[in-house]
Amino acid sequence: MAVLYKSARLSRNLYNKSLSILNEDKLIRSFRTVVQETKPSRGIFKTSLIGAVIGTAIGIGYAFEKINRDRKNLALEGSEIKVDILKTKPPVSPSRKIPSPVDPTNLKLTLFQYQSCPFCCKVRTFLDYYGISYDIVEVNPLFRNEIKWSSYKKVPILLAKVNGGYQPLNDSSMIISVLASYLNDQQYNLDELSKYYPIIAMHDDDGKFKHEIVNKYFLMYQGSIPKNRSLDDIVEERKWRQWADDVFIHTLSPNVYRTLGESYQTFQMFSKIGRWEEYFPFWERTLMMNFGAVIMWIIGKRLKKRHNLNDDVRQSFYDELNTWLKAIDARGGTFMGGNTPDLSDLTVYGILRSIEECDTFKDAIKHTKIDNWFKAMKELVDNHSGATLLNS
Numbered sequence: 001m002a003v004l005y006k007s008a009r010l011s012r013n014l015y016n017k018s019l020s021i022l023n024e025d026k027l028i029r030s031f032r033t034v035v036q037e038t039k040p041s042r043g044i045f046k047t048s049l050i051g052a053v054i055g056t057a058i059g060i061g062y063a064f065e066k067i068n069r070d071r072k073n074l075a076l077e078g079s080e081i082k083v084d085i086l087k088t089k090p091p092v093s094p095s096r097k098i099p100s101p102v103d104p105t106n107l108k109l110t111l112f113q114y115q116s117c118p119f120c121c122k123v124r125t126f127l128d129y130y131g132i133s134y135d136i137v138e139v140n141p142l143f144r145n146e147i148k149w150s151s152y153k154k155v156p157i158l159l160a161k162v163n164g165g166y167q168p169l170n171d172s173s174m175i176i177s178v179l180a181s182y183l184n185d186q187q188y189n190l191d192e193l194s195k196y197y198p199i200i201a202m203h204d205d206d207g208k209f210k211h212e213i214v215n216k217y218f219l220m221y222q223g224s225i226p227k228n229r230s231l232d233d234i235v236e237e238r239k240w241r242q243w244a245d246d247v248f249i250h251t252l253s254p255n256v257y258r259t260l261g262e263s264y265q266t267f268q269m270f271s272k273i274g275r276w277e278e279y280f281p282f283w284e285r286t287l288m289m290n291f292g293a294v295i296m297w298i299i300g301k302r303l304k305k306r307h308n309l310n311d312d313v314r315q316s317f318y319d320e321l322n323t324w325l326k327a328i329d330a331r332g333g334t335f336m337g338g339n340t341p342d343l344s345d346l347t348v349y350g351i352l353r354s355i356e357e358c359d360t361f362k363d364a365i366k367h368t369k370i371d372n373w374f375k376a377m378k379e380l381v382d383n384h385s386g387a388t389l390l391n392s
């Protein structure tokens with residue numbers, strides 16, 4: 001009872017108080033034109049001050065974080081970054097399996113990838129050409145939960161079953177070099193071969209910290225080069241693989257994200273080819289498409305500047321394709337490797353395959369002579385033609 005009373009009294013008091021407040025409010029409102037004059041400027045001043053304090057705090061926090069990071073990176077300079085064998089397979093189920101009826105190896109491989117990433121397409125092209133079976137894990141580009149187990153945060157990552165566990169191989173060119181060395185001479189396992197490609201922490205010429213993979217364009221021939229290859233072939237193959245990574249690949253992004261329209265087209269293609277509808281929920285897809293298309297359109301402009309492309313970015317793309325075709329002509333065969341593709345053919349084809357459905361590629365077919373070489377490559381890769389070379 002007492003409680004009820006107390007609360008009734010409390011509510012009555014509150015009611016009276018609010019009435020008097022309302023009356024005061026009415027009074028204030030009638031003088032509003034005079035009283036309100038000074039309020040906004042005080043508000044703006046206060047907001048600006050708070051903004052400046054927060055901004056400065058964030059700036060100082062970022063500067064401290066950067067100093068710490070730089071200090072750590074400096075301490076790491078020249079040291080080797082170890083990639084350990086995993087004792088158990090990460091608990092991620094494959095998105096799909098790519099079985100090959102002609103697989104000449106017993107390799108058990110899982111490729112963590114984005115379907116349309118040019119680096120991942122390079123690796124798939126190699127596996128497809130040699131008819132090697134593999135599983136695919138499609139990685140969500142926004143959250144990358146599927147590669148949480150890895151300290152390397154890019155794709156492709158190839159996880160190979162080896163004695164004692166699973167060996168992660170990071171970086172498309174290193175993956176291709178390890179696999180090609182293995183196919184050439186299977187007396188060394190993939191984990192043993194991967195040791196010939198140490199990862200070194202270093203700063204590049206622009207002072208940017210990075211992990212450099214030593215030897216990534218070199219095959220480990222263990223003392224003797226194959227009978228059907230000359231030293232000149234090997235040097236040329238290495239040179240053009242590096243050109244593909246250092247020059248050619250950088251002409252892609254500014255082209256496929258050239259306009260907002262093309263950027264959306266590219267992301268629609270990613271969604272279709274990467275089967276995003278199957279693997280990612282609606283809201284993640286919508287976020288990836290819209291956020292991705294706008295961000296990449298903006299980044300594409302910065303990449304154009306960074307890699308010194310023409311204002312007409314298509315022209316830079318055509319120029320590099322013509323450089324490639326001219327070099328093949330100079331070597332006198334259908335491919336850079338002569339009558340059969342070498343690793344540089346597989347690399348350039350893999351990169352181009354990633355944008356096959358984009359306007360950029362369709363324009364290149366009209367404005368360059370890349371079509372014949374591209375079709376010849378497609379046929380050989382789709383038919384796993386490399387497998388016959390391994391059996392011979």
Ligand SMILES: N[C@@H](CCC(=O)N[C@@H](CS)C(=O)NCC(=O)O)C(=O)O
Pocket residue numbers: 114117118119141153154155156170171172173
């Ligand atoms: N050098 C690496 C480059 C790999 C790379 O940059 N991959 C991109 C995807 S195309 C990536 O994973 N970027 C980080 C991200 O998406 O967060 C390679 O050849 O594999």
